[in-house]
């Protein structure tokens with residue numbers, strides 16, 4: 001993409017309404033614009049990051065055996081009346097009436113709708129286990145939307161729902177999602193810690209929040225410092241016992257959110273020097289709630305041993321749009337964003353230092369074409385602007401690699417390659433650059 005033609009409305013000034021770094025940087029880097037409180041438009045650069053995060057989430061859900069579908073944003077109130085949550089959900093639910101005066105709502109979550117889809121189609125234990133997910137916009141009329149996309153009113157969520165014949169089988173589904181979540185966040189360059197958590201309006205008694213430690217996080221959390229070094233298994237673990245052992249190894253240390261923090265257990269079981277009391281961002285939340293919805297909504301399957309029983313369910317959320325902010329909170333410096341390669345909106349920023357130099361134009365255009373044809377996504381700053389302004393824009397938008405090419409370098413056959421995360425610079429020939437990066441490899 002040529003920057004001269006790209007819609008990238010960056011801002012030099014720090015927007016006064018933004019209190020935390022990720023919100024400021026998303027506005028300044030031209031990623032989002034607020035349309036009303038807690039509701040945002042995603043501009044091209046922001047949308048690219050959102051899409052890359054979605055892709056990682058989707059790949060890991062599929063790898064864990066979940067199947068993607070797409071449910072609507074607008075739901076009928078009837079199903080929520082059946083589960084009893086229509087009244088319980090209170091003012092956070094955006095209620096709508098259609099032209100026939102029917103009660104509708106903008107979905108804050110989808111337990112009811114998915115249970116309805118399930119009960120219409122599945123009657124037998126033979127069709128289990130089943131895990132269905134979608135990546136869809138949600139609306140929650142938060143009292144205090146803030147911090148940009150971190151606590152929005154409209155936000156993008158991945159929500160998965162598992163159906164199993166009994167509690168043991170449901171535990172396997174829970175564990176699979178648990179392991180998939182660790183992999184998902186790791187692929188985005190994040191260190192997420194699973195913490196025992198309250199279940200709130202979703203219900204149930206087994207639940208973990210996945211938390212990224214950050215000073216600006218909204219949750220107060222407590223954990224053993226060994227979590228900071230713990231390894232994530234990147235390959236799915238198929239054997240249920242091995243999977244349970246893996247989850248146990250992750251949860252045997254103490255980690256809990258404020259709501260669940262049991263001071264005596266923490267103080268007794270974790271040596272003082274290993275205790276971390278910090279703030280964090282909740283990027284995912286998994287729940288096992290048994291038959292709460294299946295009983296209320298009569299979602300039953302026939303059993304092998306005869307008779308029938310309500311299915312055991314869990315739900316598994318990832319804050320997809322929140323993650324864009326969370327990655328920035330974890331990866332930035334004074335000059336701007338520092339994207340991990342896996343979620344960066346472009347792989348390279350190519351800076352042409354001078355406009356109106358025919359040789360330089362040809363060399364830059366040629367390098368841009370070559371990198372692009374090798375599969376790399378390149379943002380080519382071909383504008384007629386000061387070098388200082390170009391450097392500042394590239395640092396602000398945080399692409400992993402900057403390639404800087406000017407008339408002097410070209411005469412010596414060299415480009416400058418800068419790595420955004422370390423600031424390291426090196427001079428190499430165009431040929432060496434192309435050999436070093438080669439073709440872009442896809443996937444994990």
Ligand code: 5CA
Pocket residue numbers: 108109110111140142149150151152153155157158159160202282283284285287315316317318319320321322
């Ligand atoms: N039905 C369950 C699991 S699918 C559920 O709704 N869980 S949740 O309420 O914990 O939300 C899932 C994830 O969505 C959270 O972990 C968080 O990362 C994200 N999220 C929740 N509320 C917001 C919000 N107001 N703005 C941005 N992201 C949010």
